[in-house]
Amino acid sequence: MVPNRAVASRASFPSRLLTTWLVAGFLLSLVVMASLLYGAGPVSPGDAFAALLGNGPDNAHFVVSELRGPRTMIGLVTGLALGLAGALLQSMTRNPLAEPGLLGVSAGSGFAVALAILFGASNATLTTFVAQLGALAGCALVIAATRVQGLGNDPVRLILAGATLSGLLLALTSMLMLMDQRAADEIRFWITGSIAGKPLTLLSSTLPAIAVGLLIIAMVARPLAAMALGEKAAVGLGHHPGRIRFLITLSVALLVGSATALAGPLIFVGLVVPFIARAFAGPDIRKTLWLCLPIGPAVVLGADVLSRLIAAPSELPLGVVTALIGAPVLLAIVRAGRMPSL
Amino acid sequence: MLLALTDKRTGLANGFLLLALVAASLSSMSLGTISVAPLDVLGSLLGKADPMTDFVVKELRGSRILAGLLSGAALAVAGCLMQTLARNRLATPGIIGIDNAATAFAVASVVGIGLSLAPSAMALAGAAAATSLAFGLAGANGTRGYRFIVAGIGIGAIAGAATQVMLSRVAIDAANAAYPWTVGSLNARSGHSVVILSIGLVLAAILLAIINRGLNTLQFSDAVAIALGTRLRAIRILGLGLSVLLTGLAVSVCGPVGLVALLAPELARTLCRPGKVPLLASGLAGATFMVLADLLGRTLFSPLEIPVGIITAIVGSPYLLWILLKPSNRSLT
Amino acid sequence: MSSVPTKTRSAAKKSFLALAAIAFSLNVAKAESRTVETAFGPVTIEGQPERVVTLYEGALDTTLAVGSSAVGAVITRGGSDVADYIQPQAADVAIVGAPAETNIEAVIAARPDLILAAPRTSKQQYQLLSRVAPVVVSDVPMFQPDSWKQETQLFARALGQEEAGEAVIEQVESRIAEVRQLVEATIPEDRRDATLVRWMPQGPLIMAEGLFSASILQATGFEVTDNNLVKEGRPHSEPLSLENLTRMDQSWVVLATLNEDGKKALESARKSPAFERLNAVRNEQVISVSGQLWTSASGPLAALAILDDIETAVQNIQP
Numbered sequence: 001m002v003p004n005r006a007v008a009s010r011a012s013f014p015s016r017l018l019t020t021w022l023v024a025g026f027l028l029s030l031v032v033m034a035s036l037l038y039g040a041g042p043v044s045p046g047d048a049f050a051a052l053l054g055n056g057p058d059n060a061h062f063v064v065s066e067l068r069g070p071r072t073m074i075g076l077v078t079g080l081a082l083g084l085a086g087a088l089l090q091s092m093t094r095n096p097l098a099e100p101g102l103l104g105v106s107a108g109s110g111f112a113v114a115l116a117i118l119f120g121a122s123n124a125t126l127t128t129f130v131a132q133l134g135a136l137a138g139c140a141l142v143i144a145a146t147r148v149q150g151l152g153n154d155p156v157r158l159i160l161a162g163a164t165l166s167g168l169l170l171a172l173t174s175m176l177m178l179m180d181q182r183a184a185d186e187i188r189f190w191i192t193g194s195i196a197g198k199p200l201t202l203l204s205s206t207l208p209a210i211a212v213g214l215l216i217i218a219m220v221a222r223p224l225a226a227m228a229l230g231e232k233a234a235v236g237l238g239h240h241p242g243r244i245r246f247l248i249t250l251s252v253a254l255l256v257g258s259a260t261a262l263a264g265p266l267i268f269v270g271l272v273v274p275f276i277a278r279a280f281a282g283p284d285i286r287k288t289l290w291l292c293l294p295i296g297p298a299v300v301l302g303a304d305v306l307s308r309l310i311a312a313p314s315e316l317p318l319g320v321v322t323a324l325i326g327a328p329v330l331l332a333i334v335r336a337g338r339m340p341s342l
Numbered sequence: 343m344l345l346a347l348t349d350k351r352t353g354l355a356n357g358f359l360l361l362a363l364v365a366a367s368l369s370s371m372s373l374g375t376i377s378v379a380p381l382d383v384l385g386s387l388l389g390k391a392d393p394m395t396d397f398v399v400k401e402l403r404g405s406r407i408l409a410g411l412l413s414g415a416a417l418a419v420a421g422c423l424m425q426t427l428a429r430n431r432l433a434t435p436g437i438i439g440i441d442n443a444a445t446a447f448a449v450a451s452v453v454g455i456g457l458s459l460a461p462s463a464m465a466l467a468g469a470a471a472a473t474s475l476a477f478g479l480a481g482a483n484g485t486r487g488y489r490f491i492v493a494g495i496g497i498g499a500i501a502g503a504a505t506q507v508m509l510s511r512v513a514i515d516a517a518n519a520a521y522p523w524t525v526g527s528l529n530a531r532s533g534h535s536v537v538i539l540s541i542g543l544v545l546a547a548i549l550l551a552i553i554n555r556g557l558n559t560l561q562f563s564d565a566v567a568i569a570l571g572t573r574l575r576a577i578r579i580l581g582l583g584l585s586v587l588l589t590g591l592a593v594s595v596c597g598p599v600g601l602v603a604l605l606a607p608e609l610a611r612t613l614c615r616p617g618k619v620p621l622l623a624s625g626l627a628g629a630t631f632m633v634l635a636d637l638l639g640r641t642l643f644s645p646l647e648i649p650v651g652i653i654t655a656i657v658g659s660p661y662l663l664w665i666l667l668k669p670s671n672r673s674l675t
Numbered sequence: 676m677s678s679v680p681t682k683t684r685s686a687a688k689k690s691f692l693a694l695a696a697i698a699f700s701l702n703v704a705k706a707e708s709r710t711v712e713t714a715f716g717p718v719t720i721e722g723q724p725e726r727v728v729t730l731y732e733g734a735l736d737t738t739l740a741v742g743s744s745a746v747g748a749v750i751t752r753g754g755s756d757v758a759d760y761i762q763p764q765a766a767d768v769a770i771v772g773a774p775a776e777t778n779i780e781a782v783i784a785a786r787p788d789l790i791l792a793a794p795r796t797s798k799q800q801y802q803l804l805s806r807v808a809p810v811v812v813s814d815v816p817m818f819q820p821d822s823w824k825q826e827t828q829l830f831a832r833a834l835g836q837e838e839a840g841e842a843v844i845e846q847v848e849s850r851i852a853e854v855r856q857l858v859e860a861t862i863p864e865d866r867r868d869a870t871l872v873r874w875m876p877q878g879p880l881i882m883a884e885g886l887f888s889a890s891i892l893q894a895t896g897f898e899v900t901d902n903n904l905v906k907e908g909r910p911h912s913e914p915l916s917l918e919n920l921t922r923m924d925q926s927w928v929v930l931a932t933l934n935e936d937g938k939k940a941l942e943s944a945r946k947s948p949a950f951e952r953l954n955a956v957r958n959e960q961v962i963s964v965s966g967q968l969w970t971s972a973s974g975p976l977a978a979l980a981i982l983d984d985i986e987t988a989v990q991n992i993q994p
Contacts, residue, residue: 039916040918040919041919041922042919042922043918059921062921062952063918063921067918145667148667156491156492159492159495160491161667167655168655168656168663171652171655174525178643178646178652179643196916196917197878197949315916316510317510323503324507327496330492330496330499331497334493335479375780376780376783394783402779532799644778646773646776
């Protein structure tokens with residue numbers, strides 16, 4: 001379940017970070033256990049544990065392997081993608097508040113899917129593709145906005161523009177739902193974030209895109225760190241800022257689009273995860289990205305476990321829980337003495 | 343308010359906005375699923391129409407227009423006040439989460455979670471809670487700078503999520519009853535809330551007429567304002583209190599139709615003489631905006647209705663985006 | 676993109692209309708001023724209503740069932756028109772809004788002389804509607820086994836069709852007896868337990884035992900249960916976590932959706948491993964039905980259509 005353990009023990013890895021990373025990985029494995037053991041249904045943690053070991057009642061075995069297992073996998077991948085995308089976007093825009101959800105990237109993705117459903121799409125692969133396309137459009141808008149003079153250096157205006165864009169897309173989606181009641185149920189299902197009951201086939205249709213996103217990150221992590229020293233320094237080191245920005249935009253779009261196809265728009269995950277990671281890793285984007293690997297999945301799965309337990313025997317939408325967890329983090333960032341710049 | 347009329351350009355602007363409001367209201371009385379000829383509308387207003395026309399024009403549309411007009415005016419004045427106090431044209435109640443918090447509290451009262459207070463009172467409590475929270479979090483910076491706004495976005499997100507949780511936890515009928523509050527609609531207003539709102543507006547108008555001069559000096563720096571004899575602290579507290587009051591009461595009537603509070607003062611400032619706080623013009627513009635948006639919502643897909651909040655979001659967001667993305671924007675923050 | 680215009684359908688079932696017209700002309704002479712008890716006190720209705728607007732699916736059903744005709748109705752939940760099962764009889768009915776949001780102006784435009792409104796109409800809405808025409812809001816307690824009978828009697832009386840109302844109730848009851856015989860002859864007594872589920876894109880929604888269609892199903896000899904999963908104060912339905920699907924493992928599962936026809940609903944539910952696991956699914960004892968009819972409609976015509984569904988399903992299992 002813990003990704004990239006082998007890579008993590010590379011010799012170049014600083015030992016202090018390794019400790020943090022191992023602690024985070026341990027926490028993640030705890031959350032994964034919780035995700036497998038606790039649910040809204042009648043299967044007790046004890047029975048679920050027995051089922052994990054291969055015995056236990058038949059029903060527990062089914063619930064763990066067929067319901068909680070896939071759900072946990074989807075949560076892991078979603079958290080991984082959103083955490084990394086948030087860290088990338090924040091580093092590139094040098095804005096600690098640049099979060100895909102807040103900036104309207106997820107809303108763009110959700111709106112694209114809503115449109116596709118309205119025009120009759122139901123195939124999982126198609127919606128994945130549409131979600132990624134929507135995210136790409138959202139990302140392009142964000143990047144265009146940061147290029148506007150003055151806006152790039154003004155975190156508040158940027159996220160306010162993102163919030164406005166999200167509001168606009170949400171209103172348009174509501175209008176689509178009003179006009180076609182039949183599509184409304186399905187659209188509502190897409191625009192409220194959730195990882196329950198999603199088929200594992202969805203995961204296989206998004207994995208290629210996520211793999212490409214990760215590959216790009218591996219390629220641009222070093223130049224991105226150089227860009228943190230200033231564009232001139234990066235150019236001096238032989239990097240091409242324009243090309244790097246393009247690659248990062250592509251990577252963020254692929255990651256957020258895939259995450260939205262898996263779980264619907266989840267806001268604040270991309271804010272919370274890099275925020276925690278930076279607190280431990282410091283300003284180096286490479287270290288932050290490493291730490292996002294275990295923290296992202298842990299945050300999403302932790303929120304999902306809460307969503308099952310708060311409202312049993314039914315469940316809360318995951319998006320609501322991530323907002324309840326994430327908004328206070330936003331407030332904490334604001335409360336911190338000065339706006340930390342990246 | 344009379345003071346504002348002494349200035350020629352401002353007077354013209356107010357006259358124009360008043361005319362626009364009357365025209366919008368009359369069209370709204372005439373158009374709908376049933377169309378009533380403009381002459382019949384006038385006839386009904388003069389008391390010379392058949393009972394059914396009278397019923398449609400006065401009771402169905404008239405009361406709805408009145409509710410829209412009052413809540414639009416209240417939201418716009420509240421927005422203009424807060425922008426003036428914060429010296430930031432983005433600092434409107436909707437953007438800093440007051441609308442959402444008022445909505446969350448109003449929904450709590452509608453779906454009957456623990457408290458059985460009237461939606462008006464609950465919306466007010468929500469608005470006040472959000473404002474104090476935003477101030478508390480923004481710390482010593484007060485309403486100035488980015489923190490206030492970012493804190494507001496966070497508070498708005500929490501309130502929005504809380505509303506969702508409440509709606510998913512109650513019976514479907516209660517959730518349906520609370521639905522208008524979540525999108526902003528004039529369809530479910532209660533007569534009581536409208537009466538309370540109009541009382542609030544009258545009260546606010548009197549107090550604002552008294553502090554009008556002081557508010558105008560707030561456009562200068564604190565030092566200048568104090569030199570001009572303005573009691574800064576008193577005016578800030580009173581102005582903010584009124585802004586919260588008007589927002590809370592308006593939300594209890596029409597739900598979170600936040601963008602009116604941003605667009606109307608924008609328009610008013612464009613039309614009026616610079617250097618004065620265009621409270622009256624903002625109110626008139628807000629009322630016109632709301633009446634027009636509701637008219638669109640009622641007629642676009644008749645007999646089905648689009649809630650007014652969706653219309654204002656679709657019309658208003660692109661404009662807000664334009665303000666935000668316009669290069670070299672000096673009047674921001 | 677389908678918007679919902681005010682629509683007037685060309686007559687689909689002319690024979691039905693002709694019958695209704697005859698019934699109508701015969702009854703004119705008998706109708707006189709009468710008072711009916713409603714949720715907002717007694718309401719007096721003069722003569723034979725000719726332009727009836729129904730703001731509730733059960734009221735439209737009853738109106739058509741007793742041979743009156745309606746000039747206005749609301750769309751069914753999750754649809755963009757009246758429910759499919761009643762479409763043929765409801766030709767020429769104008770749409771005046773959605774169940775949650777009536778457009779009063781559209782009601783006025785239909786020029787009604789009687790309005791039959793939903794049980795939970797608010798006082799404010801009632802007062803406005805009363806200005807247009809007499810309004811009957813049912814005061815029958817909901818979610819009881821014979822709620823539909825009392826409601827039929829109430830609306831029939833308001834329509835001046837009391838005899839037709841009794842006749843149609845009798846018709847439904849004899850049909851229930853017929854289907855009950857079939858059920859008792861076909862299914863052993865300990866295998867008659869059933870649950871009613873609506874399948875949404877989000878997952879299952881378990882429907883309450885007191886629901887109209889559940890009470891009809893119960894009357895035909897099935898043992899309908901919601902396993903206490905529908906909490907107090909939520910009389911209609913409760914969304915379920917997939918993990919809890921196993922808790923509704925009855926011999927029979929009646930599966931409905933609002934969006935798709937029954938067959939598609941079954942297909943989408945079958946994609947879920949939790950659903951596949953149910954004993955009813957393994958034994959092929961799933962009855963897939965229209966959600967418009969089974970989870971939203973009520974009234975005598977709905978009862979007859981539901982009984983047809985049950986009869987077909989039970990006949991299919993005969994060896």
